[in-house]
Amino acid sequence: MKNIIVIVVIFIGIIWLSVYVVNFSSEHLTEPSPTTVNDQLPSDLESQSNNEGAVSITVTPKLSEWILEFEVVMNTHSIELSEDMTKISVLIVNEKEYKPISWEGAGPGGHHREGVLRFKSIVLGPEKLILKIKNIGGVSERLFQWQLN
The missing domain is CATH 2.60.40 (Immunoglobulin-like)
Structure with a gap:
């Protein structure tokens, strides 16, 4: 049972970290709109x-x-x-x-x-x-x- 809890916590941590990295990257890597x-x-x-x-x-x-x-x-x-x-x-x-x-x-x-x-x-x-x-x-x-x- 302890192993299942550890695996679930690690799995949730990986998902959270993935979402954070994707959001952070997309916010900071988007090109500014061209200035006319x-x-x-x-x-x-x-x-x-x-x-x-x-x-x-x-x-x-x-x-x-x-x-x-x-x-x-x-x-x-x-x-x-x-x-x-x-x-x-x-x-x-x-x-x-x-x-x-x-x-x-x-x-x-x-x-x-x-x-x-x-x-x-x-x-x-x-x-x-x-x-x-x-x-x-x-x-x-x-x-x-x-x-x-």
Whole structure:
């Protein structure tokens, strides 16, 4: 009878120790959730303008929880604004380029055009954001930069 009690106590001890080790390991070995750009950015990044060539462009960052958005306003009095904004725009973060996931706003054509360029949220904290817009109004490349540190 003593042997059965000792075996039961040892068995219960082994089960308790196993449960403790599994719980302790899972609590301390889980990876932290990735930090997105949006978690680290100030919410009040200022608008920037570029008036080179025949088109003036103003860009205002708009941050939401899962998407990076840039409000883009273009004005001209001499050419048609017919570019596909998703093909001529790129976001540069930590020297890596990201294509927009959408343009919501005025379609190609006209002299005044505005809309929102949307990019997926970026993991890892950037030092700066660069929005590059190419080939509008005779200007091969326009850079809009926001320093974050």
